[in-house]
Amino acid sequence: MAETEGEVDVLVQRVVKDITNAFKRNPNIDEIGVIPCPEARYNRSPIVLVENKLGVESWCVKFLLPYVHNKLLLYRQRKHWLDREALVDITCTLLLLNPDFTTAWNVRKELLQCGVLHPEKDLYLGKLALTKFPKSPETWIHRRWVLQQILGQLSAVGRGSKQQQHYGEAEQPEAERSQQLSDHLSRTLHQEMKVCSDAACRYPSNYNAWSHRIWVLQHMAKGNIKVFHDELSSMRLWVSMHVSDHSGFHYRQFLLKELSTELSQTPPCIPTIMSSSQDQSSTVSRSSSHHHSHAQANGELPGAEAAEEEERQLGCTTVLQLFHEEMELCSDLIQSFPGHETLWSHRRHVFYLWHNLRKEHQQHCSSNGGVVPGQLKDSDSCPPEVGAQSSAGQGESVNGQRHASEPMEVDGASLPEPRDSKRLKRGVLLPGPPALPSEHSFVSGILERCSNPEQRRFALAYKKWLDTVIDREP
Template identity: 60%
Template sequence: MAEFEKEVAVLVQRVVRDISNAFKKNPNIDEIGIIPCPEPRYNRSPIVLIETKLGLESWCVKFLLPSLHRKLLLYRQRKNYLDREALVDVTVTLLLLNPDFTTAWNIRKELLQCGVLNPEKDLYLGKLALTRFPKSPETWIHRRWVLLQILQQCYAQKGCRKEQGEGYLCHTEATGSSQNLCTHQAKLLHQEMTVCSEAAGRYPSNYNAWSHRIWVLQHIAKDNVEVFLEEFSSMRLWVSMHVSDHSGFHYRQFLLQALLTALCKAPQSTAATTLHQQGITTTSQSDTRAAFGLNESSKEWQPGIVTIPQLFDLEMEFCSELIHSFPGHETLWCHRRQVVFLWYQWRRDHPNVPCNTNEGNVLHLSISKDNGQACSSVEKSINGLPCGGDAMEVDGPPDPRDAKQLKRGLLMSCSMALHAEHSFVSSLLDNCCNLEQRRFALAYKKWLGTINHQ
């Protein structure tokens, strides 16, 4: 028995060393995986590195995990000593195999605070772990903690350089430092969007990935309307390819709500409220374009003509296209409900704002409809709105005796739009052969019937 344990210890030490050497040999590894191999066939390392892909033969996992778990737990209990380099290597190997082991992430937090680890390297490790475990909650939690550390460093450097600029530097140098920090944050934002998009593509309705994406926008982009608008534009492609993913559409609803809130905060909150009124300067637009790899002539980047009614009109048109193209998906009808709810909620709060345009409600928005590059793209309720995620009722026309249902109705301020929705549903039902599509259309029509007229 003692001899077997000694052999396992040697194997574990060898695998940890080989994984560390693999990262030193190729620091651009972008994916990890387990190679099905019930038993060792040759007297060689179970680590396989092919270009940027790292593989581990499955037979050794059952020896690695218990041994590494025990080693770290003994270290935390002060019963075993590991130097910092050994801790880094052991936690890397363990987290690639089991990223939900909280103790390993906590040890890496301590190493980060001591300056042993680079925050960027830890983000890289988390990204690799998410290629195998895209829903790992502990990985997303640790990632947010690391991002907060990076943001605090950026703010500290920005404040320090601002003080130096006031005392010793000229105004142009201080301005240049501030712009560099903004560019760094924009690149960090783009990096996180890519990670979230890849994780969402690997696991359907990945709530943890979409929640992280919202957190990133709230903490890094904050009130930058241009970033939210770019996300809103780029998400069109992703949701078009994942029409059954509720989380993706809920994220789109969050973006719509965020844009609506930001545009309403303008000094002149009217239908002509534009991004220019939000104080976005040419410099910030330029930095954001560069970070997202966009050029100045991109059609989707014309913030001066974006209005609140245009955002809603484009979203309804987009939703109609998806419903016609992909019949029988409840997600699309739930999303349409939420968009209509947000629209009439805004109309109720802003009854004096004109909602028509020069071309009879046919609005031409500057966001590209077929954006070819998605900003690499959560389930979240919007201010507790009850209608977006509720199950759709399909048991016939609305019952006027159902008082509770009528009380949940909305006070509408634009009957023409309600009439347009009824016309849309009626036209679809007249030409629909898909049973599921008819079922969802009837449910949506019933929901429209619960809206009260002013």
């Protein structure tokens, strides 16, 4: 093992070169790690490449990391010159060993802005660093900066295409160019979702990974209901396997709130579930007749009014279905995995979100003088047929009870079809919404057959919250 300063310099330069050559030999490396090895046992390179895994023997890290660290600091202090290729190699080696070194990421930002680096290459480097350090905050921050650069480039290309089309240039490839931009954005979004999932699996309650995932959806899929709905569906299996990970359930709460907001833009946003099919049919009929007469008074076409009403009903149906399925999932997990506070906290948040959404809708209808189809009272109970219908096709649960059988792949989920709203008009009962009586009934059932002291404590706390917070609100 090298001891003198000159020998250390030669050793480190050789290791940095070996790492660079490893990426050239195999551009599909998908994981890095440190191999426990206190000392050099063989006269060979400490860089090990097996299939798509890159390993660094631990004995050389104590020489390698200080060396590249000092080299980069001297360069930033203008005391040592490094060409662009050397900067790329040194920052790559340094960030694989210590991704929270902000100076190295800043240097790579400068190289990217100069055109030396491609944004995809930095995303790839960050992905590898997260396999070893999945919670690294500086890596997540840099990824967001790179994604902003990509979004800016795509926006600039889009504006340039519109200008060319305005002046009569390149009209033919316009549709093709737009499709390429859309495909590129879709691929980038899919890759980010996978990076976040892998990091969340490697580190429990990885707040940085889940926050980044929320940021990606807010900036790259804002307003895209299908993407949000697919995320909500694909994450069912993940949260079922990580019932104590609050960050994952917080992500579901974000998705549920965003979907409710998007689907509730056109009032009336919250449907009313009556106590029987006949009541529901009469309510919809009265509402339809009111809108029909209003449309005739204003000279509107009955066909356009019917299409608008059908779209409203579809949004109402979807919002109601989302909350019903989320409460069903929460019930299954609480019964299958007793004693997990995260599940009870998630149930509380979902019910409170529905409670506020229903209240805001009623206030909106009252303030605008609109016709409220009905009011969803806490005393309304869900008919037995609703529970059987909603749980049909659910499959088996995680622990042998009920389990959602929706496909977990992103492209397997779909929003309700327009014919669902036609069924609503014909009087078919929809799944019942969360209500105080059903929640009290659920808690009572848990307490009756509860043998876990923690489960009992959480159930009593939830019941107290229902009585003191929800029941006392106007």
